[in-house]
Amino acid sequence: MEAPSLSAGNALADSLQSYIRNEDAWRLPVSVSGAPSAAPAGRGGRLARDASAASAARLSLSRWSLAGIGAGAGAGSKELSATTPEDSYTLGVNLRSTDITFLHDGRLMFEGRVMPGMFQVTGPGHSARAVFHAACDVLHLFVPQAVLDACHREVSGNDHDSGVLIDDPLITHDPCIERLGQALLLADEAFTAFGQMYVDSINLALVSRLLELRSRARQAGGHPAMRKSALPKWRLKRAVDYIDAHLAEAIGLEDVAGAAGLTRMHFAAQFRAATGLRPHEYLLRRRIECAQQLLVDEEYSLLDAAQLAGFRSQAHFTTVFKRIVGATPKRWRDTQYAGA
Structure with missing residues (x-):
């Protein structure tokens, strides 16, 4: 990042x-x-x-x-x-x-x-x-x-x-x-x-x-x-690699669980024990990080960043971005340019 x-x-x-x-x-x-x-x-x-x-x-x-x-x-x-x-x-x-x-x-x-x-x-x-x-x-x-x-x-x-x-x-x-x-x-x-x-x-x-x-x-x-077994390292890597490789696409819990070789029910609990986050929240944060990388490049518009990071609407992108980052995508981008 x-x-x-x-x-x-x-x-x-x-x-x-x-x-x-x-x-x-x-x-x-x-x-x-x-x-x-x-x-x-x-x-x-x-x-x-x-x-x-x-x-x-x-x-x-x-x-x-x-x-x-x-x-x-x-x-x-x-x-x-x-x-x-x-x-x-x-x-x-x-x-x-x-x-x-x-x-x-x-x-x-x-x-x-x-x-x-x-x-x-x-x-x-x-x-x-x-x-x-x-x-x-x-x-x-x-x-x-x-x-x-x-x-x-x-x-x-x-x-x-x-x-x-x-x-x-x-x-x-x-x-x-x-x-x-x-x-x-x-x-x-x-x-x-x-x-x-x-x-x-x-x-x-x-x-x-x-x-x-x-x-x-x-x-x-x-x-x-402490009471739940965490996802083994090799399964976690498979899940994380799958998410990173498909950020711009629609990703479901079953898709990520399948990449790790587990059922949805077993995967979700073990993933949270290993990362501290639910799979969906982890996915959203990775998408926001991807969008931030794109936003520091003037070549990409806000809509480009949203779509390439896997968000289906700019409104949803703005809502999630502000919740996680604490600022709207435009304001965050402006601060990066101000500090350049």
Whole structure:
């Protein structure tokens, strides 16, 4: 991909302050002197007391990007590793399609294509290792345990609640976290004086969503993806290759399942366990990525891009594009030209 799906409009931010710092090393928190604590005052000031009691209770947001991987002779791949500090979590939200091999504490968690909006959480003291086979762009939110505990106490009403754990290291997808990632990138486009306040608020919203997902998983008896067998790598490759080869055509679930050698019923559940997305949603995202590649070329009109990416009407194309990218095709294209 030539441009990240979630980064529409960043080229218009040349004259504005950047509120999302770039990392010097993968998953290395960026220290911002004088940054305000991200834990807000809640009912009875409980969160405010918690925040002042833990001076390190500060959310940190940064961005890591890597170019020149997997394109051209000798581009190869890049392997990176990091260990999360004992008192915090690392949340990674993907901004563009990339191909990776991801390990958590040495255990293989994911191998294949990661789509925009997919995320992963590494807990305190745990290690992450990734081999990037293509260019990448990701947001990292570093969440102190003290902030997580304070937010949980605010909801539970139990002042003695502490040591909350988020112990699911899978790479998965959540529409709410994807939208919050999009919202964070707006800070560099639309804010001046109040940008940091905006970023802090969205960071806290991400923490609350993680806690919500944790609560749901526990009520359901564990993460759903853990209970389903994922599509084997060779079957997943067949399915993905089929989708990529037929994007401009009408593709049904039965077609993709057949390419993987499975029935529709077995394929859909295993595909979602392997990718974090339903087959139809994955197909739509691949079509939008194809359209984005076409839109950066002035030779193609909006209608050309829609049809070549497999959309049967420009109205449907515009609706799906705006939902996934956060901007209309025309506006997204204009921002690419503005940054050229």
